[in-house]
Amino acid sequence: MGDMRRRAGVALGVAGLMAPLALALGAAPAAAAASCTTQAGPYQKKVEKFLGRPVDGRQSAADCKAVQAFQKKHGITPAAGYAGSVTWGVMDLMNKQKAVGDKPNRDRKCPTNRGRIACVNLTLQISWIQDGSTLKYGPVPVRTGRNGSETRTGAKKITWRNIDHHSSLYDVAMPYAQFFDGGQAFHSAAVSMWNAPGSRGCVNLRPADAKKYWSMLRNGDDVFVYGRKAGT
Incomplete structure (x- = not known):
């Protein structure tokens, strides 16, 4: 009986010591x-x-x-x-x-002489589709490349589309992928468009927007990317 009491006392003592030790090491209650x-x-x-x-x-x-x-x-x-x-x-x-509002190209930085074109403003993190100077869809928020993996600027064309693409490089799903610059593409992403630090170079879209882009764009359509994302 005495041994049982001594063992219980030791156990309680150890437990009493562990609590302040955990706090000292930075652990905190859930x-x-x-x-x-x-x-x-x-x-x-x-x-x-x-x-x-x-x-x-x-x-x-x-x-x-x-x-x-x-x-x-x-x-x-x-x-x-x-x-x-x-x-x-x-x-x-x-x-x-x-x-x-409904005038994303008021600065006319995205070309209006190429017919159907998808525009990406990196500074404001928005994208839209226009035909000439007529707005066809958007503007919508996008999530572009992070520092070190920036979305490349300039005039592009959609070269390949895969509605059910999966990235072998990053092992992530890229639904409604439309590639316009090497491995950089428009595609749906299951994260907030304002989630930092950004993509690995692709232009992320909300699922509904990615689906709409898929229905409106085709191989050979123009893409124009300009501006500079904050922090890149």
């Missing part, structure tokens, strides 16, 4: 990963306005949950509800994309 920050960020008011929250510059629990939900949706990490530069950068880009 619930902590989903916790919200109480600190207001440098873009607090702008983020509050974007999300339709009361604009007071103070972080409330409801503010944090709204910011955190946005971050999780678009793969922004850490998703702690902090109104920092990365979160505001995504929102600011969304605002600029929305401001384009």
Whole structure:
């Protein structure tokens, strides 16, 4: 009986030592990963306005949950509800994309003398299809190449299409793939179009947009890519 008590005491002692040791090594309870920050960020008011929250510059629990939900949706990490530069950068880009309206080629940088053409503006991360100067589809948000794997600029043509393509290089599905520059293609992607750092060079589209591009474009159609994505 005495031995059992001594063994129980040792076990409790070890358990008592393990808890502070785990904290010292940086381990945290599972619930902590989903916790919200109480600190207001440098873009607090702008983020509050974007999300339709009361604009007071103070972080409330409801503010944090709204910011955190946005971050999780678009793969922004850490998703702690902090109104920092990365979160505001995504929102600011969304605002600029929305401001384009139905005139994505108002700067006339995408050629209007080639008939049917798919245009890609890397700066604004948008794409559209036009015929001459007539807008046929879009603009839609896109996700282009990351730093070191940039989507190449210039005049291109669609050379090969595969509706059910799978990349052997990256072992990922590329539905509705339409290749226009070597291994770079329009294709559907199952991630947010605002998810950083970006693709490996392809122009990612939302599934519905990729399907529409597939129905509207053909081999030999022109593609024009211009601008520069932030961070590349």
